Amino acid sequence: MDAASTSGRGESSATRRMGHHLYTARRKPLLSLVLVFGLCIFSVMRSSQTVSSLQNHTRENFLGKIFNQTEEYKNEAADNRRRDDQTKNRGGGGSSRHFWEREDNPSCFHLNKICHGNGAWFYDDVPNNHVTSSPRMLLNQPSINYSNLDVPEEYDPDERYRFNVASPLNNSQNKTAATCPYSSTPYHIVVQSYYNHMIGEFYSRTVRGLNEWMRDFPPKSEEDIQLYVHMASEGRQTLFHGHRLFLGALPQNDKIDSFLSLIENKRCQCFEKLVFCGYKLHDYNLDDDYDNDDTNMDDHLTFFTADKIEHLDSDETCDGRGFRKGNRCTAYNHLRQDLLSRYERKDPLLHEKIRDYRHNILLENGVAPQQIGNVDDWKIVGLTDRKARRVWLNIDEVIQTCETNFLLKKVLCIKVNVEEANSTQAQLLMHMSLDSMIGIHGAQLTHGVLLPQEGFILEILPWIPHNISDYGEWTATTDRPTPLGEIFHGTNLHHLGFRLGRESVPMCEHLGWSDRGLKACLMNETNENNIKFDWSNRDFNVDVNMISKFIASFLLKDIPNCSRMYKRAEENFVIYNTYCSKGEDKVKRAKQYFHSRSRARQYKYGSRQDDNN
Numbered sequence: 058m059d060a061a062s063t064s065g066r067g068e069s070s071a072t073r074r075m076g077h078h079l080y081t082a083r084r085k086p087l088l089s090l091v092l093v094f095g096l097c098i099f100s101v102m103r104s105s106q107t108v109s110s111l112q113n114h115t116r117e118n119f120l121g122k123i124f125n126q127t128e129e130y131k132n133e134a135a136d137n138r139r140r141d142d143q144t145k146n147r148g149g150g151g152s153s154r155h156f157w158e159r160e161d162n163p164s165c166f167h168l169n170k171i172c173h174g175n176g177a178w179f180y181d182d183v184p185n186n187h188v189t190s191s192p193r194m195l196l197n198q199p200s201i202n203y204s205n206l207d208v209p210e211e212y213d214p215d216e217r218y219r220f221n222v223a224s225p226l227n228n229s230q231n232k233t234a235a236t237c238p239y240s241s242t243p244y245h246i247v248v249q250s251y252y253n254h255m256i257g258e259f260y261s262r263t264v265r266g267l268n269e270w271m272r273d274f275p276p277k278s279e280e281d282i283q284l285y286v287h288m289a290s291e292g293r294q295t296l297f298h299g300h301r302l303f304l305g306a307l308p309q310n311d312k313i314d315s316f317l318s319l320i321e322n323k324r325c326q327c328f329e330k331l332v333f334c335g336y337k338l339h340d341y342n343l344d345d346d347y348d349n350d351d352t353n354m355d356d357h358l359t360f361f362t363a364d365k366i367e368h369l370d371s372d373e374t375c376d377g378r379g380f381r382k383g384n385r386c387t388a389y390n391h392l393r394q395d396l397l398s399r400y401e402r403k404d405p406l407l408h409e410k411i412r413d414y415r416h417n418i419l420l421e422n423g424v425a426p427q428q429i430g431n432v433d434d435w436k437i438v439g440l441t442d443r444k445a446r447r448v449w450l451n452i453d454e455v456i457q458t459c460e461t462n463f464l465l466k467k468v469l470c471i472k473v474n475v476e477e478a479n480s481t482q483a484q485l486l487m488h489m490s491l492d493s494m495i496g497i498h499g500a501q502l503t504h505g506v507l508l509p510q511e512g513f514i515l516e517i518l519p520w521i522p523h524n525i526s527d528y529g530e531w532t533a534t535t536d537r538p539t540p541l542g543e544i545f546h547g548t549n550l551h552h553l554g555f556r557l558g559r560e561s562v563p564m565c566e567h568l569g570w571s572d573r574g575l576k577a578c579l580m581n582e583t584n585e586n587n588i589k590f591d592w593s594n595r596d597f598n599v600d601v602n603m604i605s606k607f608i609a610s611f612l613l614k615d616i617p618n619c620s621r622m623y624k625r626a627e628e629n630f631v632i633y634n635t636y637c638s639k640g641e642d643k644v645k646r647a648k649q650y651f652h653s654r655s656r657a658r659q660y661k662y663g664s665r666q667d668d669n670n
Contacts, residue, residue, distance in 0.1 A: 155244070156270035157332045164266070164366045165334040174237045174325035181237075181327055237325040242283045244276070245328050247316050248304075249287035249335035250365045256299045257503040257541050260392075263335055264303050265375075265544075266366030268392045271307055282309040285316045287335070287362075299503075301481045306396035311403075337363040380538050380546055381651065390547040390647070393506045400485065407489075414490045422469055436612050439473035439488070441496030447519075448596040449497065450563065458601045463608055470604075475501045493612055495604065497597060498532040502541055510549045511616075511636055515607055516542060517599060518556040519592035525576045529592035535631040536657035542633040547647045551611070552634040553626060561597045603629065623650050 157165035170181040248267060252258035276282050284307070286300045301313045365372075371388035380386060401407055415432045429435075438459065440452055449455075452472065459470035473491070478484040488494070488504040493513040496502050505514040518533040532539055533556055538546060545552040559569060565578035579590060610625045619637040626632050632650040639648070 154274070155276075156274040157246075157334065159270075159274075161369060162270065162367070164336065164363050165332060166336070167330050167332040169330055170327065171331050172237045172325075172327035173319075173322065175323075237327050239327040239329060240283075242310055242312075243281050243329040244332060245283050245285065245319070245330070246332040246334060247285045247287055247319075248366070249333070249362055251362055253287060253300075254296065256296065256303070256500045257544065259300060260303050260503050260506075261389075261540075261544055262365035264306065265371065265388050265392055266368040267334060268306055268395060269368040269371045269388055270366075272391060272395070276308055279308040280310050282307075284309050284313045285319060286313070288315045288317060298478065298481045298484055299475065299500075302484050303396065303503075305403075305481070306392055306399055308399075335363050335366045337361055375543070375546075380543065380649070383649070386543075386546055389544050390549075393548050393550075396506065410486060411489050414486045418471060418490060419469060422471060424464075424469065434467055436468045436492045436608075437490060438468065438470045438493045438495060438608065438612070439491040440470060441494065441499065441501045442472035442474045443497070443499065443501075444474065444476070446594050446596075447497045447499060447592075449599065450596050451598045451601070455599060455601050455604050458605060459608065462605055463613075466613060468608055468612065473501070475504060495607070498539060498541055498592075503544060505550065505552075506544060506548070508550060511551060513551045513553070513607075513611055514545060515630075516552065516554045516633075517597075518554050519595070519597065520557045520559065520561050521592060522559075525579060526590065532592060534657065535652040536654045537651055538633045545634045546649070548634065549636040549645070549647065550634065551616075551622075551636060552632075553607075553611075554631040554633055555603060555607075555629060556631075557597060557599070561599065562595065563598055619648050626650070 156162055157167050168180075172179050172181050248263050250259070250262035253263065284304050286297070286304070288297065297315065304313050305311070368388070371386070375386035375388050404410070412432050415435065415437060416429065418437060419429050419432065419435065420426065440449065440455060442449065442452060456470045456472070459468065463470075473487060473494070475484060475487070478487050484504065485507065488507040489509070491508055491512070493515070494502060494505045494508065495515040495517065497517045498519060502514060502516060505512070508514065516539065518535075518539070519529065521527055521530045521533050523530075532541075535554060535556065539554065542552055542554065562579075564582045565575060568575045568578055606629065614625075616622050616635070616637050619635065619639050622635050622637050623632065631652050632648075635648050635650070636645050637648055638645050
């Protein structure tokens, strides 16, 4: 494998913005054969096409072949879909075909019988390759930059991992399946989507769609699937623990790894299928940007990072309109239930471990053993404790107030910081031991999906002053879920939001929201640096009385019905999702009570900015 990691700054900025991508290239010998065949057609049909237009025609046919666009194949595809649907409707557990082979799955493609050994990648059986019959392939993987704070401003990293895939006939290493054994796991799947490094985005863009596909078309055995996350960085292992945690909802062999491990692995190995999910095709010639003397790239198929792993049924219901129309979106409930049930199934002692973990939390926070009694009687509230950016400045004061007001009522408030969890198991127990999570809009609240049934998530919405900067207003919406809040939609969890006001920002405290000179003062305190004032970087305070009201009104009181829940939340909170019964009906269902658009606009433009303070 030619897995050279190179650094440089020759890549154009436009190309860098394209994101993470994969290239497939055809060699000149194959192109020559296609051209000869095309010229024969040219002479028979007496066409006036030029060689250039003939190449374009050949290219269109090539693309059509790859993505099965011929009428004949469309008819066959329709028959396959009907057969698959009939199998699903009969409860047959899916189809004999795999989800990545579906014509209505535009986010996945696969390579058959691909091998790796002695630093080279090659095909063991080129004619069966699903994407192209090309005897050569170039895959390119730029790095993911997790944060600008990690890289000096004067250094623009450009790390990429390139490898060529050759047919056995052209493979100088002369490896064959006889000397390069096949993996005992037949299907290796690399997953990707926009913002993979942000765990909430990863959950909604990558895991949700993948889970829906695997529910529709489950593998015959979990041991048949191994998953890889498209990451090019060996750092941020704590982040990767979160990826492993949430991919644990899916049927796979629990050997989740980074795509980097495949690229850098020097062991001789073949794979029955190497599947890529979360990519989209771009027809883009990059000869000028990627000059590789070893590979003659006359023609390119470029696969860039997709917005998400698409699943048409769930995508249609899990959009903005779907969220406002009740519980049409069921995909997030499916994912949460699959996540919890799979971890319970894998570890029969999980509930005992959670109870032991809760018991230790109480002891470590000064609760005497004789006061504990039954750990299930306690309410443990986790306050998300970030160490950089969006730091909760008065978190210690909130914890002290919580102890004073509620410890005798068996409520304990603690700090939780996911970065202190050094394994997937540690992250799992840290969050499954909680009854409630409170935190600013951010990634760690994603772990709220691990709370028990009817657990509470209180999302603190940052102050977005419209007259100063409305950047980030999507993080504070009350007439619809925030991007983070979508993941709790339709579940048996309570998800509430509380909007911070002017008093949450400990700068220019002598000036109020509507006072003249506030913007100039804030810019002066941030050295006229808008980035420092952005919601994503700004530290904050939270009114301790609001936290006390939340605990007293929700955690310590039963929720008899939906109307009572709405009444308690109406003045200060928005209910993005709750789990309650209506009227005389004792059956609980998910329910949402968003603010009206007019009320949301009042918050946005200031008339309600300080109502909560």
